[in-house]
Amino acid sequence: MTQLQVLICNDDGINSEGIYALAMEISKIAEVTVIAPATQQSAVGHAITVNYPLRAVPFQKNNCFFGYAVDGTPADCVKLGVKFLVKQKPDLVISGINHGSNTAINIIYSGTVSAATEGTILGIPSIAVSLTSYTVLDFSYAAKFTSRLALLVAERGLPKGTLLNVNVPAAPEDQIKGVVVTKQGISVWEDRFDARRDPANREYYWLTGAMNVLDTEDDSDQIAIKNNYVSVTPVKYDLTDKELLVKMKEWNVEGLK
Amino acid sequence: MTQLQVLICNDDGINSEGIYALAMEISKIAEVTVIAPATQQSAVGHAITVNYPLRAVPFQKNNCFFGYAVDGTPADCVKLGVKFLVKQKPDLVISGINHGSNTAINIIYSGTVSAATEGTILGIPSIAVSLTSYTVLDFSYAAKFTSRLALLVAERGLPKGTLLNVNVPAAPEDQIKGVVVTKQGISVWEDRFDARRDPANREYYWLTGAMNVLDTEDDSDQIAIKNNYVSVTPVKYDLTDKELLVKMKEWNVEGLK
Numbered sequence: 001m002t003q004l005q006v007l008i009c010n011d012d013g014i015n016s017e018g019i020y021a022l023a024m025e026i027s028k029i030a031e032v033t034v035i036a037p038a039t040q041q042s043a044v045g046h047a048i049t050v051n052y053p054l055r056a057v058p059f060q061k062n063n064c065f066f067g068y069a070v071d072g073t074p075a076d077c078v079k080l081g082v083k084f085l086v087k088q089k090p091d092l093v094i095s096g097i098n099h100g101s102n103t104a105i106n107i108i109y110s111g112t113v114s115a116a117t118e119g120t121i122l123g124i125p126s127i128a129v130s131l132t133s134y135t136v137l138d139f140s141y142a143a144k145f146t147s148r149l150a151l152l153v154a155e156r157g158l159p160k161g162t163l164l165n166v167n168v169p170a171a172p173e174d175q176i177k178g179v180v181v182t183k184q185g186i187s188v189w190e191d192r193f194d195a196r197r198d199p200a201n202r203e204y205y206w207l208t209g210a211m212n213v214l215d216t217e218d219d220s221d222q223i224a225i226k227n228n229y230v231s232v233t234p235v236k237y238d239l240t241d242k243e244l245l246v247k248m249k250e251w252n253v254e255g256l257k
Numbered sequence: 258m259t260q261l262q263v264l265i266c267n268d269d270g271i272n273s274e275g276i277y278a279l280a281m282e283i284s285k286i287a288e289v290t291v292i293a294p295a296t297q298q299s300a301v302g303h304a305i306t307v308n309y310p311l312r313a314v315p316f317q318k319n320n321c322f323f324g325y326a327v328d329g330t331p332a333d334c335v336k337l338g339v340k341f342l343v344k345q346k347p348d349l350v351i352s353g354i355n356h357g358s359n360t361a362i363n364i365i366y367s368g369t370v371s372a373a374t375e376g377t378i379l380g381i382p383s384i385a386v387s388l389t390s391y392t393v394l395d396f397s398y399a400a401k402f403t404s405r406l407a408l409l410v411a412e413r414g415l416p417k418g419t420l421l422n423v424n425v426p427a428a429p430e431d432q433i434k435g436v437v438v439t440k441q442g443i444s445v446w447e448d449r450f451d452a453r454r455d456p457a458n459r460e461y462y463w464l465t466g467a468m469n470v471l472d473t474e475d476d477s478d479q480i481a482i483k484n485n486y487v488s489v490t491p492v493k494y495d496l497t498d499k500e501l502l503v504k505m506k507e508w509n510v511e512g513l514k
Contacts, residue, residue, distance in 0.1 A: 040308065042307060042308065043304065043305045043306070043307045043308075044301075044302070044304045045301070045302035045303030045304045045305070045332070045371065046302030046303060046365050046366055047300065047301045047302045047304045047366075048300045048302070048366055048464065049300070049464065050299060050300045050464055051297065051299065051300075053453070053461040053462060053463045054450075054461065054462045054463070054464070055459070055460075055461050055462070056462065075302070075366075076464075079448055079450075079464065080450055080462055080464075083448050083449065083450055084450040084452070084462060105378060107496055108303050108374065108378075108494055108496075109303055109304075109305055114302065117365065121362060121365075121445060122448075145513060145514070148513045149510070149513055152508065152513065156508065158501070159498065159500070159501055161498075162498045162501050176514065178511050178514050179510045179511050179513050179514050180510075180511075181502060181505045181506070181508075181510055183497040183499070183502060184495065184496050184497045188378060191336055191340050191379075192340065193311075193336075193337060193340055193341040195341070196310070202312070203312075204310040204311065204312050205310060205311045205312070205313065205337055205341060206310045206311070207305065207306065207307055207311070207333075207336065207337075230513075230514065232505070232510055233496075233497060234497065234498035234501035234502050234505060235496045235497065235498060236496060236497070236498035236501070237365055237496065238441065238498075239364055239365075239441050239492045239493060239494065240440040240441045240490060240491065240492065240493070241416065241418075241419045241491035241492060241493035241495075242440070243416070244415070244416055244419055244491035244493075245438055245440060245491050248438045248489070248491065249438070251409065251413065251438075253406070253409075253436045253437075253438055253489055254435050254436050254437075256402060256405045256406055256409065256436055256487075257402070257433065257435050257436050257487065
């Protein structure tokens with residue numbers, strides 16, 4: 001059997017702790033190439049770089065894994081990696097481990113998820129992984145869980161166009177209650193802008209806010225995490241609102257021509 | 258009756274021809290505020306700015322419309338606009354008119370669509386509009402069509418979480434055959450990277466490629482445009498793959514814990 005080929009990416013940057021923990025663990029079951037942003041790229045969504053060129057600098061860490069640091073977004077890294085930098089098409093793309101949860105509406109803003117989305121667009125089964133804390137630094141359980149899930153995905157495959165979005169509670173392993181397959185929650189951000197003055201007295205605005213938890217159902221990503229379960233959400237970018245598509249037959253849009 | 262309040266955004270930047278044509282036309286039916294990126298932001302996807310502050314510079318053009326140029330992404334503009342800059346919550350967000358189509362997989366990469374997505378997230382009925390050419394500069398029919406659609410949406414509303422993604426063929430008005438409600442196509446990009454050398458002989462990579470048209474059905478956005486119909490797609494960011502969600506019950510993911 002040939003060895004599993006895994007491309008690892010993230011949005012926190014190639015020097016972050018989360019990608020290191022992930023790459024170390026996945027190296028035990030696969031040949032790993034890490035292709036990740038040179039710098040922090042949080043909340044870039046599915047941005048790609050078209051108006052500027054990209055550079056890729058060879059990267060290695062502790063002789064444990066090697067790869068490339070790319071001066072672009074997570075989606076850029078996966079595109080450039082798969083289409084140019086790696087010799088063999090990867091069997092899996094894994095993105096993470098992100099610092100902070102990617103549940104509900106955050107899936108849309110997430111650079112971590114977008115790397116996995118790009119893998120899926122390129123026809124490769126892909127997984128995005130996040131640890132639901134900005135402070136806890138112990139990625140070991142999340143990495144081990146992802147390794148087990150990666151083997152399951154390698155065995156079973158994923159439908160064309162679908163990725164798995166994983167959120168792991170930032171709790172000690174013995175307090176994690178289990179694993180649930182979830183749907184994307186409906187919680188949203190209550191955005192607020194801090195208006196401040198710079199040293200030259202010019203106004204600027206800084207985005208802040210808090211998640212407004214609107215979810216109540218146990219099988220939503222948001223509530224699974226709250227209850228200390230690992231959440232695994234199958235995510236598909238089939239964006240058509242099929243219900244409205246049918247209803248709009250009554251709108252007589254033809255009359256707008 | 259109070260006047261319709263419309264926030265207009267785009268991703269080509271506040272000085273582009275497309276946003277000017279749109280704002281001029283919508284001004285005939287509504288009070289318009291233009292809040293758009295100071296510079297070109299194509300393919301930024303749903304990026305938002307969290308690690309840096311934003312600035313907003315008052316902007317006006319030919320005494321016809323006023324607003325703000327923001328040094329951020331399309332989604333930043335809509336967030337900052339709705340949450341801070343405008344006095345009254347807009348009745349509609351309209352994003353465009355984009356130079357170039359936003360169909361099929363491009364919806365995910367599109368800054369134009371992301372501005373409308375952000376409007377939708379904030380609970381405002383939203384429309385994204387693109388003219389399917391990078392060279393044709395006559396936005397007048399696309400602007401007129403959007404104005405008529407805006408009035409229809411203002412009257413009928415849109416379901417929570419759904420926006421309308423409009424693509425207008427770059428053809429003379431008398432060659433446009435009609436308007437169809439469509440689904441997101443399945444066409445994808447065949448990506449390629451040009452490897453080049455800079456003056457210091459360092460390698461860099463530039464994304465290029467061509468759309469691989471996989472769509473054949475008349476009710477897909479891609480084919481509607483090809484057949485010279487205006488395409489109106491209801492787009493919803495409900496990303497759960499419900500089919501796989503059910504099938505994964507057999508995966509025994511609980512066993513991965």
